[in-house]
Amino acid sequence: MIDSASNKSENVIDSDTQDSPITVQIPPLTVADDVSFTSPLADIINTVYKDAEEDIFQPYLPRTSSAEVAQAIRNGQLAVAYLNKTGEPVGCISIKLLTADRGEFGMLALDAKHRGSGLGRQMILFAEDECRRRGCTIMQLELLVPTTVRHAGKERMAAWYLRLGYTFVKVGDFDAEYPELAKVLAGPTEYRIFEKSLV
Ligand SMILES: CC(C)(COP(=O)(O)OP(=O)(O)OC[C@H]1O[C@@H](n2cnc3c(N)ncnc32)[C@H](O)[C@@H]1OP(=O)(O)O)[C@@H](O)C(=O)NCCC(=O)NCCS
Numbered sequence: 601m602i603d604s605a606s607n608k609s610e611n612v613i614d615s616d617t618q619d620s621p622i623t624v625q626i627p628p629l630t631v632a633d634d635v636s637f638t639s640p641l642a643d644i645i646n647t648v649y650k651d652a653e654e655d656i657f658q659p660y661l662p663r664t665s666s667a668e669v670a671q672a673i674r675n676g677q678l679a680v681a682y683l684n685k686t687g688e689p690v691g692c693i694s695i696k697l698l699t700a701d702r703g704e705f706g707m708l709a710l711d712a713k714h715r716g717s718g719l720g721r722q723m724i725l726f727a728e729d730e731c732r733r734r735g736c737t738i739m740q741l742e743l744l745v746p747t748t749v750r751h752a753g754k755e756r757m758a759a760w761y762l763r764l765g766y767t768f769v770k771v772g773d774f775d776a777e778y779p780e781l782a783k784v785l786a787g788p789t790e791y792r793i794f795e796k797s798l799v
Contacts, residue, residue: 620688622681622719626725641664641680641689646707652753656746660787670705674734680711681710681719681724690714693723695730703731703798704740717769733799742772743792758792766794 631637641666649663670695672678681691691710698704705727710720728739741761745754758768774791775782 607784612724613728621684621714621717621720622627622722623684624679624681624693624723625678626676626678626695626730627673629674629676632670635666635670637689638669638673641692642666642669644689644691644711645669645707648709648712651712653744655751656744656786656789657781657784659711659784661781661784678741679723679730681723683714691719691723693727697728697731697734697736698740701736702740703734704742706742720760721764729798736798738795738798739798740793740795741766741768743794744774745787745790745792746786747790748788761794764796766796768792769795 627637632652645664646662648659651799653663654660669678676782677694677696679693679695680689681693682773683686683690687701691714692707693709694707695706696706699715705724708720710723711756731739743754743758745758760769772791772793772795773791
């Protein structure tokens with residue numbers, strides 16, 4: 601877990617991204633109680649995940665809730681992308697320390713209006729820097745991929761993660777980790793674990 605005692609991460613912005621329209625930060629814990637912050641962020645996550653995964657689950661359930669976003673902030677496990685011009689949150693990435701040396705990112709979401717100019721990559725680099733700073737040597741991510749139908753979005757994600765230096769290492773046990781979601785899978789899927797050395 602990211603240290604929730606500190607209000608903000610020292611890893612504010614990667615040096616390569618000074619001209620970026622966004623700043624990625626671990627928000628102050630106080631915003632967890634501000635529903636005008638957590639609710640729009642949950643809406644962004646739910647909107648982009650519905651678009652990306654609606655055909656993978658039947659019925660499709662919202663990816664998150666305002667309460668879950670608030671808890672992730674309280675746990676220090678959510679980094680937020682803020683639009684520099686207005687300060688509004690436009691995306692996020694969850695960051696967890698699974699063990700002392702292994703970090704994991706997930707719930708990567710960016711408002712569709714701001715996509716396609718490297719901001720997703722910026723959020724991942726932030727998560728990697730944050731885990732490296734906390735002593736991790738390995739970063740992990742999970743990708744749920746339908747196996748009997750081609751899924752263009754997941755194929756694009758997989759190719760992107762490979763370009764970012766991740767390697768497909770094993771198939772995880774989705775049923776064990778997410779039993780409720782496993783019940784609503786629309787068809788056969790593979791739960792792929794990717795990892796990357798941070799050193
Ligand atoms: C994942 C997400 C945050 C990425 O945001 P983004 O702004 O598109 O990120 P980037 O601009 O850094 O682009 C990501 C990669 O996709 C590529 N890309 C972007 N648009 C593309 C398109 N239409 N076709 C093919 N490739 C495309 C980019 O070139 C980039 O690869 P590169 O870094 O090697 O150049 C965003 O797509 C999103 O919110 N998706 C919905 C939620 C989701 O699927 N999350 C991941 C679950 S596994």
